[in-house]
Amino acid sequence: MEREVNAYKCRKCGTLHYPFRMVCKNCRANDYFEFDIEPLPKRGKLLTFTFIHNLPAQFEVARLGLGIVELENGIRVTGQVDIEDPTLGMDVVGNVEVVRHDTYDDRYGFVFRAA
Amino acid sequence: MRDVYIIGIGITTFTRLEYPLSEIAAYASMGALKDAGVTDVDYVLVANMGSARINNQSALASAVVDTLSLTPAGAVRIENGPASGASAIKEGFMAVASGMHDTVLVVGAERMREVNNLEATDFVATLTHPMAEYIYGVTLPGHAAMFTRLYMEKYGVTERHLAMVGVKNQNNAMLNKDAHLHQKITMDGILDSPEAFTNNPWVAEPIRFFDCCPVSDGGAALILASKEVAEASGKPMIRITGIGQATDTLAVHERPEPTDLMAVRIAAQRAYEMAGITAADIDVAELHDAFTILEIAESEEVGFFEKGTGHLALERGETAIDGKMPINPSGGLKGKGHPVGATGVAQVHEIVVQLRGDAGERQVKDARTGLACNFGGFGNNVVVSTYARED
Numbered sequence: 001m002e003r004e005v006n007a008y009k010c011r012k013c014g015t016l017h018y019p020f021r022m023v024c025k026n027c028r029a030n031d032y033f034e035f036d037i038e039p040l041p042k043r044g045k046l047l048t049f050t051f052i053h054n055l056p057a058q059f060e061v062a063r064l065g066l067g068i069v070e071l072e073n074g075i076r077v078t079g080q081v082d083i084e085d086p087t088l089g090m091d092v093v094g095n096v097e098v099v100r101h102d103t104y105d106d107r108y109g110f111v112f113r114a115a
Numbered sequence: 116m117r118d119v120y121i122i123g124i125g126i127t128t129f130t131r132l133e134y135p136l137s138e139i140a141a142y143a144s145m146g147a148l149k150d151a152g153v154t155d156v157d158y159v160l161v162a163n164m165g166s167a168r169i170n171n172q173s174a175l176a177s178a179v180v181d182t183l184s185l186t187p188a189g190a191v192r193i194e195n196g197p198a199s200g201a202s203a204i205k206e207g208f209m210a211v212a213s214g215m216h217d218t219v220l221v222v223g224a225e226r227m228r229e230v231n232n233l234e235a236t237d238f239v240a241t242l243t244h245p246m247a248e249y250i251y252g253v254t255l256p257g258h259a260a261m262f263t264r265l266y267m268e269k270y271g272v273t274e275r276h277l278a279m280v281g282v283k284n285q286n287n288a289m290l291n292k293d294a295h296l297h298q299k300i301t302m303d304g305i306l307d308s309p310e311a312f313t314n315n316p317w318v319a320e321p322i323r324f325f326d327c328c329p330v331s332d333g334g335a336a337l338i339l340a341s342k343e344v345a346e347a348s349g350k351p352m353i354r355i356t357g358i359g360q361a362t363d364t365l366a367v368h369e370r371p372e373p374t375d376l377m378a379v380r381i382a383a384q385r386a387y388e389m390a391g392i393t394a395a396d397i398d399v400a401e402l403h404d405a406f407t408i409l410e411i412a413e414s415e416e417v418g419f420f421e422k423g424t425g426h427l428a429l430e431r432g433e434t435a436i437d438g439k440m441p442i443n444p445s446g447g448l449k450g451k452g453h454p455v456g457a458t459g460v461a462q463v464h465e466i467v468v469q470l471r472g473d474a475g476e477r478q479v480k481d482a483r484t485g486l487a488c489n490f491g492g493f494g495n496n497v498v499v500s501t502y503a504r505e506d
Binding site for chain 1: 247262
């Protein structure tokens, strides 16, 4: 099964949220569970990026790429960037894979590569 | 609302301190109590971010009030990320302004060097969004780096400007005996010479080692008091004229304009409105330069310079101690150090030293008004406060 990262769509006004919220930031609808789950698209543009050189112990790499991507539907996400020499504005495509090994769990999230 | 004054200040040296966190807080507090000439207070606020996680001690305020033999005064720990210090000052202000208390001790303290640097960086990173940021390995240097890249692209800020902030603030720290870094740095040593990038390696591209504040232990304390208590103390009358606080989205990627520090701008507007002043009325400022880019960006958002021109004012020397708008004469977080919970209190400590005229070689001439910007999260929880000397 292909894994997804989900956005949350308000049932009252249709505003899409990522990350999750309990109350809609647009219409402030205050009903429990008033969001529909909607998988985020995978393609987008790289808005900014960095390579981090001092990482917490769980990351067994010397240098980790991270960036902010604006996806096709306009929602922005943070993710890992597996691109040797990225440029601002380049087209990228995300895959959902293990991004962090915690003590009890593997954490899944976006890893972006050149489209 | 009653007027609130600062009648006492105390601080520890910012460095690696080999004694317990509660004693770091108590040491700074003793200095403030002694400076104010008081032995008792009504209420104690302890600003700290990490005691339960990195020092294995919760309920820190109970330990501090006991160490100081101030029981049975009320005592509360304030945890609000890197803005804990100014948040505690705000709570102390409200306690005196409301008439509930006459004398309040506000102390900020952190002991980060009890763990290694990577653990300290990871601990601070826990303030990011748990599912949308933290899991990816985002650290605060990482956020600062992604922000810096956009600022460079949009406004023409270069590595040279970043290095200029670092050189200015570390050299100011040379004039501050309590500062963490007493290491004079030059543009040649960190940017221009062939060895520069060996001295100054990447932390998170495009920011380098000397763009980042050190990881410090330390404490700073203030005594806040009503006008009656302040007048009786005989100390210089330094009033808290305005405090503004504002928040922004927890996940940085969600902001409509990622180079915008909305919470800084709104917090400053709220402080100015409360004080009945504008940015042009400020004589000296302490800004939250955990990373060099933040001094430039905050100097714009608090209204000292137009958006996108802070680096040009820096180039012209306007932010130097003898410039038109002196910023971080203490050395800032960059030079003085950044024990997270203590920082917001330490910034105001420096403003009081400056307004009292006690800053020695780093004294800003004729300083009568000051501003402090304590930046929490990556700009998601910010407190800006303003001060004036009235006597």
